Amino acid sequence: MGLLRDAVEACPACSTTIAEALKTGYVSQYIDDKKVEELEIKANDARELLIEMLTEAGSGHTAGPLGMADIFTALYFHVLNHDPKNPDWAERDRLILSNGHICPIHYVLMAMSGYFPVEELKTLRKFGTRLQGHPERMRLPGVETTSGPLGSGLGQACGMAYGARMDGKKFRTYCAMSDGEHDSGVTWEAVLFAGKNKLHNLTAIIDRNNIQIDGMTEDIMPLESLRAKYEAFNWHVLEIDGNNIEAFVDATHEAAAIFEKPTVIIAHTIPGKGIREMEFDYNWHGKPPKPEEAKKFLDELRTLGGKITSEHQ
Amino acid sequence: MTYPDAKLVADLSKTEMAPTRQGYGKGLVTAGEKDERVVVLCADLTESTFSHLFKEKFPGRFIEIGVAEQNLATVASGLANYGKIPFISSYAVFSPGRNNEQIRTNISLNNVPVKVAGAHAGISVGPDGATHQALEDIALMRVQPNMTVVVPCDVVEAEKATVAVAFNDKPSYIRLGREKSPVFTTPDTPFMLGRAEIYRDGKDAAIIGCGILLHNALIAAEELAGEGIECMVINSHTVKPIDVATIVAAAQKTGAVVSVEEHQVNGGLGSAIAEVLSKNYPVPQEFIGAQDRFGESGTAAELIQAFGLGKDAIKEAVKKVISRKK
Numbered sequence: 029m030g031l032l033r034d035a036v037e038a039c040p041a042c043s044t045t046i047a048e049a050l051k052t053g054y055v056s057q058y059i060d061d062k063k064v065e066e067l068e069i070k071a072n073d074a075r076e077l078l079i080e081m082l083t084e085a086g087s088g089h090t091a092g093p094l095g096m097a098d099i100f101t102a103l104y105f106h107v108l109n110h111d112p113k114n115p116d117w118a119e120r121d122r123l124i125l126s127n128g129h130i131c132p133i134h135y136v137l138m139a140m141s142g143y144f145p146v147e148e149l150k151t152l153r154k155f156g157t158r159l160q161g162h163p164e165r166m167r168l169p170g171v172e173t174t175s176g177p178l179g180s181g182l183g184q185a186c187g188m189a190y191g192a193r194m195d196g197k198k199f200r201t202y203c204a205m206s207d208g209e210h211d212s213g214v215t216w217e218a219v220l221f222a223g224k225n226k227l228h229n230l231t232a233i234i235d236r237n238n239i240q241i242d243g244m245t246e247d248i249m250p251l252e253s254l255r256a257k258y259e260a261f262n263w264h265v266l267e268i269d270g271n272n273i274e275a276f277v278d279a280t281h282e283a284a285a286i287f288e289k290p291t292v293i294i295a296h297t298i299p300g301k302g303i304r305e306m307e308f309d310y311n312w313h314g315k316p317p318k319p320e321e322a323k324k325f326l327d328e329l330r331t332l333g334g335k336i337t338s339e340h341q
Numbered sequence: 342m343t344y345p346d347a348k349l350v351a352d353l354s355k356t357e358m359a360p361t362r363q364g365y366g367k368g369l370v371t372a373g374e375k376d377e378r379v380v381v382l383c384a385d386l387t388e389s390t391f392s393h394l395f396k397e398k399f400p401g402r403f404i405e406i407g408v409a410e411q412n413l414a415t416v417a418s419g420l421a422n423y424g425k426i427p428f429i430s431s432y433a434v435f436s437p438g439r440n441n442e443q444i445r446t447n448i449s450l451n452n453v454p455v456k457v458a459g460a461h462a463g464i465s466v467g468p469d470g471a472t473h474q475a476l477e478d479i480a481l482m483r484v485q486p487n488m489t490v491v492v493p494c495d496v497v498e499a500e501k502a503t504v505a506v507a508f509n510d511k512p513s514y515i516r517l518g519r520e521k522s523p524v525f526t527t528p529d530t531p532f533m534l535g536r537a538e539i540y541r542d543g544k545d546a547a548i549i550g551c552g553i554l555l556h557n558a559l560i561a562a563e564e565l566a567g568e569g570i571e572c573m574v575i576n577s578h579t580v581k582p583i584d585v586a587t588i589v590a591a592a593q594k595t596g597a598v599v600s601v602e603e604h605q606v607n608g609g610l611g612s613a614i615a616e617v618l619s620k621n622y623p624v625p626q627e628f629i630g631a632q633d634r635f636g637e638s639g640t641a642a643e644l645i646q647a648f649g650l651g652k653d654a655i656k657e658a659v660k661k662v663i664s665r666k667k
Contacts, residue, residue: 124419165422165451173422174451180443183412187419187427190404194380194425214443217412 059106064274070140071101071273075302076329077136077149082316085132085152088161091299091312092206093133095237095270099204099295102273104137107280109199112142115170121199122172122188126181127206127235128162129314134171135159143170179212181205182232186222189230189290200284203232208240211249216261222290223262231283232263232292235270237299239310258292270295303328342566343559343574347540348529353559358521361553362460364496365517366391368503369428373399379507380420382406383430384413390430390460390517410435414443414455421453426507433459433475437482437514448512449485456506457482460517463603464631464648465553465641467520474636480608482514483581489513489534490581492551492602492610495524498578501532509534518603520641522553537584539591543571546659547591550601551577551610554629554650558601561655572659583613589621597662598626601655603645606630625665627658 074097082088104110109121125134132152139146144158151157158168162176173184185203192199209215222230236254238245245251258265264286268275276295283291299313300306303325317325343349350356373379373395381395382404396403406413410431417427429436437444437457448455462475482490489511493499499517506513531538537549541562548558555576562572573591577584592598598618600611606628615626631648645651 122423173418174446177442177446180411180415180418180447183415183443184419184422184447186412187416187421188423189419190416191380191420191423191425194401214409214411214415217407217409218415220409221406221412221416 059274059277063106067101067105067273068098070105071098072302072329072332074101074133074136074140076326077140077146078132079317079322079325079329081136081149081152082132083319083322084150085154085316087153088132088316089129089314090316091239091306091310092127092130092235092237094303094306095297095299095301096130096133096204096235097302098271098273099233099276099297100133100137102276103202104141106277108202112138112170115143119197119199122185122201124172124181124185124188124201124203125163125175126185126203127178127209128175130206130235131163134163138170144168178206178209179214182215182218183221185230185232186218186225186227189222189227190225192229193227199229201230203230205232205234206240207234207236207238207245207251207254210234210251210254219258219261219263226262226288227290228287230290231280232290234292234294235297236294237297239299239313241313243310254294262289264289264291265294266291267294267296270297271301343541344539346531347538348527348531349540350525350527353523353525353556353563356523356525356556359496359524360518360521361493361496361499362389362391362517362519364493364499365458365460365503365515366394368500369395370398371500372504372507373402375504376426376507377402378424378426379428380404380425381428381430382413382417384408384410384435386431386460390458392430410440411443414440414457415447417455418443418447418451418453421448421455422451426454426456428456428458428507430458430460432473433462433478433516434473437478438475441481445485449487452487452512454510455512457514458517459514461519462516463518463552464636464644464650465518465520465522465603466636467641467644468638470638471635476603476605476631476636477608478514478516479580479602479604479610480612483608483613485512487512488581489579490516491534491579492516493578494552494555494576495522495526497524497526497528497530498532502578505532505534516552518553523556525556525559532578535579535582535584537575537577537579537587539573539575539587541572541574543573544595545571546597546599546663547573547575547595548599548601548655548659549575549577549588549591549610549614551580552603554601554603557650557652558655561652561659564652565656565659570659570663577610577614580610580613583617585617585621588614588617592618592622592624596624596666598624599629599655599658599662600626601629601650603650604630606632625662627662629655629658
């Protein structure tokens with residue numbers, strides 16, 4: 029994935045150096061406007077698949093996965109060094125999903141990038157499925173860990189990053205988290221641990237969408253200033269528009285270039301992003317669309333919010 | 342007479358004394374020497390869990406977590422998931438007590454080979470009192486699918502058990518005591534995970550126990566023999582997976598069982614034995630253990646007496662269970 033990787037394949041003469049550079053993570057994967065546009069289209073496709081699968085499942089979370097569609101698309105189609113045909117590849121980057129309830133978008137991107145057939149998305153939450161309501165490592169290859177109970181992902185990501193550094197491994201560990209799980213004490217235990225151990229090969233990504241089940245995060249249990257808190261715990265902090273793919277990719281590059289600290293990317297996302305009716309509405313946190321709503325939402329996505337009309341005329 | 346094959350010490354009344362947690366520390370070093378994947382994590386209790394023995398030998402493979410038992414479990418889960426064999430050392434009330442959900446989701450359900458070591462388990466913790474006397478940990482751990490549960494009876498067995506769980510490739514719990522307790526097994530005493538060992542043979546009743554109270558059980562059996570009552574004594578150190586065949590055979594031979602453990606009678610080894618018996622060969626059973634109450638301060642000896650865990654209580658239980666035979 030990525031232009032530089034394409035260049036490696038195209039140019040055997042320089043492939044060794046570039047491949048080495050890529051492996052060490054010292055060289056960022058250049059992203060141009062064309063690639064950004066390509067990823068944006070893929071993110072839109074991901075949202076369509078997401079609405080379809082949630083509607084079929086009849087339960088599950090909608091707003092969070094929609095808000096994280098851009099970041100997961102960027103991760104699976106550009107940022108992560110991974111091999112969908114070989115999910116146990118020892119040198120792969122690790123992606124820990126801490127807030128397991130947004131797994132629908134994780135599943136969609138895993139399917140789109142080739143971990144399993146896209147048709148399998150329709151089995152979400154059904155008896156016998158590999159796509160459990162909350163993701164399970166033992167059921168679906170490519171899922172790094174079982175998650176759902178909030179707060180426990182970052183510690184596991186710390187363990188992976190720590191183990192990798194003990195062995196001189198070059199892969200990076202990413203941990204996708206929610207803002208709501210920062211209410212939980214165990215999250216901060218892990219934040220302390222990563223800061224103490226300067227886990228520079230760890231990048232946390234916080235879905236800062238400001239909603240949780242009972243309402244707005246700042247009403248339930250105020251988290252601000254998240255930046256100041258993480259800085260006080262000895263982390264490098266980046267804040268971005270989490271629905272801007274280019275900004276996210278740039279942030280992952282910067283994270284890879286920081287060697288003294290772990291990095292957290294506070295990604296300000298819009299819950300329900302891509303479907304105007306859902307955006308910013310916490311009522312969509314924990315429910316799926318009904319079939320008649322889904323039709324309307326899919327029309328909106330397929331016309332890119334009304335920008336494309338020809339297909340539907 | 343104790344079974345010659347059990348290779349116990351010659352005189353049960355004159356044993357050396359050592360805490361099982363010390364055997365854990367030695368076992369960590371042995372396991373660490375055998376395999377460099379072994380790492381040890383601790384939550385601010387390095388010396389009292391004897392993890393310092395490993396830390397001194399392998400400083401680069403020792404990870405201090407601080408007073409953060411939930412993170413202790415999650416970081417270890419990540420390390421195991423990556424490819425290490427992590428032991429996590431703390432007191433049983435905190436781990437697997439406080440971090441039970443992290444162990445459930447991130448270790449047992451994830452099925453990664455983290456080894457949870459719960460020290461200061463049981464009433465024999467003594468003066469620290471109820472807050473620090475774990476009497477529920479066996480129950481907490483044995484209800485989790487994928488989890489192996491081991492309760493060593495002395496320092497020698499603790500070392501063997503530590504090395505054994507290091508290489509069983511499974512989530513595991515090892516339960517350890519604080520107090521010095523009789524060292525009555527020897528390096529030659531057979532030990533295999535999942536296999537209960539018969540330490541004494543008899544036809545009238547079977548005492549099946551785990552942990553340091555097994556010594557009381559052996560003394561009780563010896564004294565009962567003087568009264569003409571012959572008891573089997575079985576060390577069921579692996580509470581899960583429990584050795585069904587040995588327990589059923591003992592029930593068939595004796596027709597009466599006394600379970601002995603330093604744990605609540607609800608949910609521990611006694612309950613595990615009762616499950617085996619009711620499914621396979623129901624016989625009367627008496628339960629030696631904490632009778633649904635919390636601990637309190639005192640010396641270990643005082644508490645063992647007060648909670649009905651001493652040799653006299655075991656003897657009474659044997660007589661009672663024999664009287665219940667039909």
